[in-house]
Amino acid sequence: MGCTMSPSPGRHTGRGAAAFSLAEVLVSLVLASGLVVVSLNTVGSSALGRRVTSEHACGQLLALSLMTEIMQQPYKDLGLAPLFGLEVGELDVLGGTRVNFDDVDDYDNLSESPPKKKAGTAYTDRSDWTRTVAVSYADPNNLALNSLTDQGLKRITVVVKRNGRVMAQLVALRGGAVAGGLIQRVIEPALLLE
Numbered sequence: 400m401g402c403t404m405s406p407s408p409g410r411h412t413g414r415g416a417a418a419f420s421l422a423e424v425l426v427s428l429v430l431a432s433g434l435v436v437v438s439l440n441t442v443g444s445s446a447l448g449r450r451v452t453s454e455h456a457c458g459q460l461l462a463l464s465l466m467t468e469i470m471q472q473p474y475k476d477l478g479l480a481p482l483f484g485l486e487v488g489e490l491d492v493l494g495g496t497r498v499n500f501d502d503v504d505d506y507d508n509l510s511e512s513p514p515k516k517k518a519g520t521a522y523t524d525r526s527d528w529t530r531t532v533a534v535s536y537a538d539p540n541n542l543a544l545n546s547l548t549d550q551g552l553k554r555i556t557v558v559v560k561r562n563g564r565v566m567a568q569l570v571a572l573r574g575g576a577v578a579g580g581l582i583q584r585v586i587e588p589a590l591l592l593e
C-alpha cells in the first residue's frame with residue numbers, strides 16, 4: 400500500500416531528506432527575497448511620499464505668501480487714472496521687483512521663476528519653481544463666472560509649479576466698495592495632490 404512506503408512523519412533520511420532541506424532553503428530564499436523587495440518598495444514609497452508632501456507644502460507656502468501680499472492691496476489703484484494692470488510708471492523695468500505694485504490688478508500676468516520676495520530677492524533653491532498670477536473681474540451674482548466688466552469683484556488665482564507640475568493653487572475673491580463692502584474670501588485654498 401502507498402501508506403507503507405511513505406516516510407515516517409518527522410523522519411527524513413538519505414537523499415530524500417537532503418532534497419527536502421534544499422527545497423526548504425530555496426523556499427526560504429524566495430521568501431527572503433520577496434521580503435527584501437517589499438521592504439525596499441516600502442522604503443521607496445515612503446521616501447517618495449515625504450518628498451511629494453514636502454514639495455506641495457512648499458508650493459502652498461509660496462502661493463499663500465503671494466496671495467497674502469495681493470489681498471493686502473487696495474481693490475483698485477488710488478491714483479487719478481486707475482488701470483487694470485500696472486499704472487503708468489509702476490513697472491520696475493530694471494529691478495524686476497514688485498515694489499511699485501499697489502493694487503490688486505497690478506499683479507495680473509505676473510510670472511516669476513524663481514519666485515521672489517516683493518523687493519526682488521529670489522527664494523533660494525527654487526530655481527526650477529515658477530509662480531504665476533491671474534486677476535480677472537468676477538460676477539458677484541455667480542462666483543464661478545468671470546465678468547467682462549467691473550462689478551466690484553475680482554478673482555485672483557495664484558499657481559505654483561515645479562518643473563511644470565502644479566504644486567499648489569490658490570483662488571481668492573477680492574471685493575471693492577462697488578460691491579457694497581469689502582469682500583475678502585479665499586474660496587479655494589486648494590493644495591493640489593497629484
Ligand SMILES: [Ca+2]
Nearest residue numbers: 476482484505
Ligand atoms: Ca492697477
Ligand SMILES: [Ca+2]
Nearest residue numbers: 476501502505
Ligand atoms: Ca497700481
